[in-house]
Amino acid sequence: MRKTLSVALWIAAAVSLLLAKSGMNVTGSWTGEVRDQEGGTGKVRFVLMQEGEQISGTAGPVEKQNPPHVRDAKLDGNHLTLSADDTDDKSGLTARYSFDLSVANDHMQGKAYGRSGERTWTLDISLTRDK
Numbered sequence: 001m002r003k004t005l006s007v008a009l010w011i012a013a014a015v016s017l018l019l020a021k022s023g024m025n026v027t028g029s030w031t032g033e034v035r036d037q038e039g040g041t042g043k044v045r046f047v048l049m050q051e052g053e054q055i056s057g058t059a060g061p062v063e064k065q066n067p068p069h070v071r072d073a074k075l076d077g078n079h080l081t082l083s084a085d086d087t088d089d090k091s092g093l094t095a096r097y098s099f100d101l102s103v104a105n106d107h108m109q110g111k112a113y114g115r116s117g118e119r120t121w122t123l124d125i126s127l128t129r130d131k
Contacts (some may be wrong), residue, residue, distance in 0.1 A: 024078055025050050026103060031062065032127030034112055045129060046108075050075070059084045059099070077104045093117075099125065106131075 042071040047069065048057035055075060059082065060067030073082035080101045087094045093116055101110035106129035114121045 004085075024054060024075060024103060026075060026080060026108075029130040030042040030108060030127040031130060032108075032125065034125045036121065036123055042128070044125065048073075053083065055080075059097075060086050064089075075103070080108065101125070101127075 001095040021099075026048045027050045028048065032044055033044050034044055043062040044060065044110070045062045046057060046059040047067075048055055048059075048070070053096065055070070055073035057070050057073075059070050064086075068084040068086045070082045071082050073080070080103050081099065083096070085094055085096050087123045095114050095116040098113045099110065100113070101108045108127040109126075110125055112123040112125045115121065
């Protein structure tokens with residue numbers, strides 16, 4: 001009897017985990033702010049489309065006319081990681097960003113790691129899904 005109960009509880013936990021993992025969907029327009037270590041801020045927008053495990057879209061500054069496309073996007077439970085390369089329209093310099101975010105309902109927050117040449121930086125990022 002104990003073995004049967006133990007197996008049933010394990011199966012229930014596994015099913016709950018699978019349902020929770022597959023229930024998260026990041027589709028939508030998300031806007032928010034990045035903050036650097038010196039207190040500087042900037043406005044950002046992600047526009048994401050999720051179909052099953054595939055996530056596509058754009059991520060970049062709000063004012064950017066052609067924001068960079070996301071790549072390597074992965075959602076594992078409530079943990080979203082993705083990358084985007086942003087080329088400055090004036091200078092032509094490219095910055096590579098990787099994002100490490102926690103998703104809770106209509107809010108994402110975490111870190112953005114940037115690199116351009118030998119220069120690197122870390123930003124705090126917080127986004128809210130647009131209604």
